[in-house]
Amino acid sequence: MHKVRLGIVGCGIAARELHFPALVQLTDKFEITAVTSRRRERAEDFASMVKDALGYEPAVFDSYEELLESGSVDAVDLTLPIELNVPFIFKAVEKGMHVICEKPISTDVASGKKVVELSANTDKVIYIAENYRHDFRFNKIRTFIDENTIGRPIFVAWHLWIGMDKSNKYVQTEWRQRPKHIGGFLSDGGVHHIAALRVIFGDIAWVSGVTKRVSDYLGDDDTLSTVFEFNSGVVGNYTVSYAVSGKQYFEIVGTDGRIYLDEERITVRGQREETINIPNQNTFKNEFEDFYRVVKHGEPNILGHPVEALKDLSFFEAAIKSKGTRIEIEDLLRSTTPD
Amino acid sequence: MHKVRLGIVGCGIAARELHFPALVQLTDKFEITAVTSRRRERAEDFASMVKDALGYEPAVFDSYEELLESGSVDAVDLTLPIELNVPFIFKAVEKGMHVICEKPISTDVASGKKVVELSANTDKVIYIAENYRHDFRFNKIRTFIDENTIGRPIFVAWHLWIGMDKSNKYVQTEWRQRPKHIGGFLSDGGVHHIAALRVIFGDIAWVSGVTKRVSDYLGDDDTLSTVFEFNSGVVGNYTVSYAVSGKQYFEIVGTDGRIYLDEERITVRGQREETINIPNQNTFKNEFEDFYRVVKHGEPNILGHPVEALKDLSFFEAAIKSKGTRIEIEDLLRSTTPD
Numbered sequence: 282m283h284k285v286r287l288g289i290v291g292c293g294i295a296a297r298e299l300h301f302p303a304l305v306q307l308t309d310k311f312e313i314t315a316v317t318s319r320r321r322e323r324a325e326d327f328a329s330m331v332k333d334a335l336g337y338e339p340a341v342f343d344s345y346e347e348l349l350e351s352g353s354v355d356a357v358d359l360t361l362p363i364e365l366n367v368p369f370i371f372k373a374v375e376k377g378m379h380v381i382c383e384k385p386i387s388t389d390v391a392s393g394k395k396v397v398e399l400s401a402n403t404d405k406v407i408y409i410a411e412n413y414r415h416d417f418r419f420n421k422i423r424t425f426i427d428e429n430t431i432g433r434p435i436f437v438a439w440h441l442w443i444g445m446d447k448s449n450k451y452v453q454t455e456w457r458q459r460p461k462h463i464g465g466f467l468s469d470g471g472v473h474h475i476a477a478l479r480v481i482f483g484d485i486a487w488v489s490g491v492t493k494r495v496s497d498y499l500g501d502d503d504t505l506s507t508v509f510e511f512n513s514g515v516v517g518n519y520t521v522s523y524a525v526s527g528k529q530y531f532e533i534v535g536t537d538g539r540i541y542l543d544e545e546r547i548t549v550r551g552q553r554e555e556t557i558n559i560p561n562q563n564t565f566k567n568e569f570e571d572f573y574r575v576v577k578h579g580e581p582n583i584l585g586h587p588v589e590a591l592k593d594l595s596f597f598e599a600a601i602k603s604k605g606t607r608i609e610i611e612d613l614l615r616s617t618t619p620d
Numbered sequence: 621m622h623k624v625r626l627g628i629v630g631c632g633i634a635a636r637e638l639h640f641p642a643l644v645q646l647t648d649k650f651e652i653t654a655v656t657s658r659r660r661e662r663a664e665d666f667a668s669m670v671k672d673a674l675g676y677e678p679a680v681f682d683s684y685e686e687l688l689e690s691g692s693v694d695a696v697d698l699t700l701p702i703e704l705n706v707p708f709i710f711k712a713v714e715k716g717m718h719v720i721c722e723k724p725i726s727t728d729v730a731s732g733k734k735v736v737e738l739s740a741n742t743d744k745v746i747y748i749a750e751n752y753r754h755d756f757r758f759n760k761i762r763t764f765i766d767e768n769t770i771g772r773p774i775f776v777a778w779h780l781w782i783g784m785d786k787s788n789k790y791v792q793t794e795w796r797q798r799p800k801h802i803g804g805f806l807s808d809g810g811v812h813h814i815a816a817l818r819v820i821f822g823d824i825a826w827v828s829g830v831t832k833r834v835s836d837y838l839g840d841d842d843t844l845s846t847v848f849e850f851n852s853g854v855v856g857n858y859t860v861s862y863a864v865s866g867k868q869y870f871e872i873v874g875t876d877g878r879i880y881l882d883e884e885r886i887t888v889r890g891q892r893e894e895t896i897n898i899p900n901q902n903t904f905k906n907e908f909e910d911f912y913r914v915v916k917h918g919e920p921n922i923l924g925h926p927v928e929a930l931k932d933l934s935f936f937e938a939a940i941k942s943k944g945t946r947i948e949i950e951d952l953l954r955s956t957t958p959d
Contacts, residue, residue, distance in 0.1 A: 489847060489944045490847060493853070507847055508944065518777070518845060518847070532869070536863075605849075606944075
């Protein structure tokens with residue numbers, strides 16, 4: 282049997298709209314053998330969706346524990362309210378299952394460290410799914426920089442205006458309205474952006490930031506502005522609001538040129554001038570393919586390693602706690618005690 | 621006699637290229653009666669320039685002291701290496717002269733406070749010339765915001781890439797190559813930008829920033845990136861480099877729209893959409909007209925008040941000293957002892 286027998290745990294937006302369409306394209310690698318959800322009818326709907334698309338129906342379980350005990354899965358795909366990630370990862374590993382778990386790794390650095398420790402002490406794969414690490418755009422930009430296209434990079438700005446109105450499906454999610462994870466939308470959405478910047482520039486040394494609550498229906502502070510520095514010395518401004526919508530601004534400044542990114546293209550103005558249209562891509566498919574290689578071929582878990590996801594999250598915990606006074610990411614990671 | 625008899629003190633770039641062309645348009649308000657410079661030949665050249673343009677020749681003095689004693693001036697226009705501003709302002713006031721002095725107010729907050737104290741204890745006008753406070757662009761943008769064109773403003777970004785090559789006339793200035801003022805080009809050029817932002821949004825509460833030295837010929841750190849907050853709660857990212865050149869980025873984000881500024885125009889996208897071409901303007905002429913009103917009509921010195929210039933400068937002293945850990949501008953201003 283070459284396929285990974287996968288149990289879907291949690292049937293919310295991420296499972297239905299992000300992971301499932303990717304899995305439909307990977308029928309040679311994954312078989313969705315089981316599904317569970319807090320509400321059984323959602324698990325049954327999901328099972329029907331699988332049957333319609335793939336011609337077979339996964340078993341529906343009333344509880345996560347039953348699914349884990351069933352013997353029908355090799356791995357679980359966790360797409361849950363963030364506060365459930367850590368206990369559910371632990372249960373899976375305890376039962377001898379591999380795990381792919383949707384980002385962010387956990388509610389805060391303290392609990393995230395427990396997952397990193399667990400991953401060091403198990404032969405089971407714990408893979409935190411961060412699709413931006415598998416995204417053509419940021420890997421291509423890194424290549425441009427590695428090829429010295431814009432000279433020495435000195436600065437990156439990324440300002441995002443991801444305004445979400447009250448009817449937005451993510452805003453409607455109950456656990457997002459009463460977030461138990463640090464930073465609400467700021468970290469939940471934001472780990473993608475920091476993952477992307479770390480693909481390009483590597484680890485971040487410190488951050489100083491300020492948060493604001495602009496809207497009254499997003500459950501937490503919804504706007505963040507930062508200055509920060511990578512270990513490489515590149516400096517950045519990352520500013521994001523989930524209350525105000527509009528065109529994003531992404532610019533990398535080097536000593537000999539610039540790189541711009543917008544919704545459609547990467548534009549390089551430097552030693553050479555180049556415009557690249559962003560190809561159609563399914564970054565979730567990429568991440569499941571990587572998960573498969575790690576599980577089935579024993580390849581090292583680099584892009585899905587919990588420590589990477591922990592670093593993404595730690596940026597937000599540091600930025601939010603900083604209140605303008607810089608926090609070293611290393612210090613935060615070292616000094617935080619797993620809870 | 622309705623004209624202000626003006627003595628030009630220092631005949632460098634600012635006197636010749638910024639102030640003089642403005643004064644040529646204000647012959648009903650100012651008469652350049654005297655001039656002095658460290659090098660007499662530059663003062664003589666300046667006197668010839670005045671004669672060619674205006675038909676009369678100012679007296680050339682070998683020293684500032686002689687000019688002040690001559691009885692030929694009502695006010696002095698100081699365009700000097702920054703470290704001379706404070707002693708020269710004090711000498712002028714001591715001799716009963718009004719002063720207009722090119723920004724920045726002084727080398728640091730400590731010395732700048734002496735000027736503010738002096739201004740509180742004299743009936744002579746001490747006017748720090750900051751032409752950006754007289755600039756159509758920033759006053760117009762403030763009006764747009766006051767008119768609620770973009771809703772409640774929440775964020776401003778200004779990223780400037782004012783790359784100066786080795787042959788640049790400012791770079792060639794000896795005192796700029798061995799700066800005795802804090803921040804080198806960062807503060808010398810930067811006070812304009814902060815003055816502009818303060819025209820729009822008022823006073824700044826705190827700043828957290830990081831500096832870098834990207835080039836090896838600008839005499840000091842040449843690149844700065846910050847996050848900061850106005851007293852109003854508006855948050856900003858101000859990033860500038862004098863080592864790297866390129867197009868600036870200026871954007872104000874409100875709850876209901878945006879304002880963009882580039883070299884040619886102001887663009888408003890909000891309750892109403894509007895594009896305004898930036899008119900030809902001589903902001904130096906505006907500032908001399910204002911100085912005239914203060915001196916001759918006894919109008920309050922608002923835009924040229926030393927405390928305003930001190931606040932602009934304090935942003936840079938705070939940003940540079942902060943090294944990522946926020947400094948409250950009020951704290952810096954209060955705790956710094958005049959030296």
